[in-house]
Amino acid sequence: MTWHIATQELSKVKVTANGENDFVTVKGNSDKFQCIGVGTDAAVFRFVHAPHYAFKVFRIDKLAKIEIEKEVYLKLGHSGYFPVCYGSGLNFLVISFEEGITLYDCLLKGIHIPKQAIQDVENARNYAFNRGLNPRDIHLKNILLHEGRAKLLDVSEYMKRGNDNRWKYLKEGYKEHYHLIDGKALPHWIIETVRKWYNKAKSDSFNYQDFVQELAIFFKWEDRLKSFK
Numbered sequence: 001m002t003w004h005i006a007t008q009e010l011s012k013v014k015v016t017a018n019g020e021n022d023f024v025t026v027k028g029n030s031d032k033f034q035c036i037g038v039g040t041d042a043a044v045f046r047f048v049h050a051p052h053y054a055f056k057v058f059r060i061d062k063l064a065k066i067e068i069e070k071e072v073y074l075k076l077g078h079s080g081y082f083p084v085c086y087g088s089g090l091n092f093l094v095i096s097f098e099e100g101i102t103l104y105d106c107l108l109k110g111i112h113i114p115k116q117a118i119q120d121v122e123n124a125r126n127y128a129f130n131r132g133l134n135p136r137d138i139h140l141k142n143i144l145l146h147e148g149r150a151k152l153l154d155v156s157e158y159m160k161r162g163n164d165n166r167w168k169y170l171k172e173g174y175k176e177h178y179h180l181i182d183g184k185a186l187p188h189w190i191i192e193t194v195r196k197w198y199n200k201a202k203s204d205s206f207n208y209q210d211f212v213q214e215l216a217i218f219f220k221w222e223d224r225l226k227s228f229k
């Protein structure tokens, strides 16, 4: 495929930052590129003429992450747990397009998340550790579910040190409380509130258990109210 055409066409879209932890905004449009997802650093597009690729276009102040993410992909190699990286342009990374739906959208739509998906993430993390990387930033929008199996997206933080505990909390939440919300479409505000609280209070003072307990009560009441209808 001609990278030149892609680069030219991609210059029609602008990826702009909001807050440091807020999702980027996409301005402008191209009839050849379809936005398939946004994150806090970048927006991801699919090119109609080459649908097997995903173009991750970074906001201007995060361009340095392109080289880092590329290096991580190089270390990961081909595994089936992560997309594959094919190259990069001035403000974008080209990776394999992966079918599926993020766990975030699964919660929004009430799509069942099987135990196997949790195991797949565990295996993917172990694979990354064995390659000398430090898998981080594993949250609902960075896990893709397809035909009951999970893949990890967004490896840009795998060279950073330390544990952000995101996966630990997600896994705990799944084990202990997922049965309460399984198959239920969660309102957007609930998921966003959890996300914002998490970002605000990455310290120990964030009481995850209390919050989940409140959620559980909310859903129990919702069930009771439904039975009165």
Ligand SMILES: Nc1ncnc2c1ncn2[C@@H]1O[C@H](COP(=O)(O)OP(=O)(O)O)[C@@H](O)[C@H]1O
Pocket (backbone or CB within 6 Å): 036, 037, 038, 039, 040, 041, 042, 043, 044, 054, 056, 083, 095, 096, 097, 098, 099, 102, 141, 142, 153, 154, 155, 156
């Ligand atoms: N390879 C891919 N295939 C399909 N969708 C993708 C792919 N990479 C990213 N996405 C979508 O784009 C979103 C943002 O991508 P991500 O790499 O997480 O950006 P950021 O680094 O800004 O968080 C993801 O949550 C997902 O919905």
Ligand SMILES: [Mg+2]
Pocket (backbone or CB within 6 Å): 039, 040, 141, 142, 154
């Ligand atoms: Mg992401």
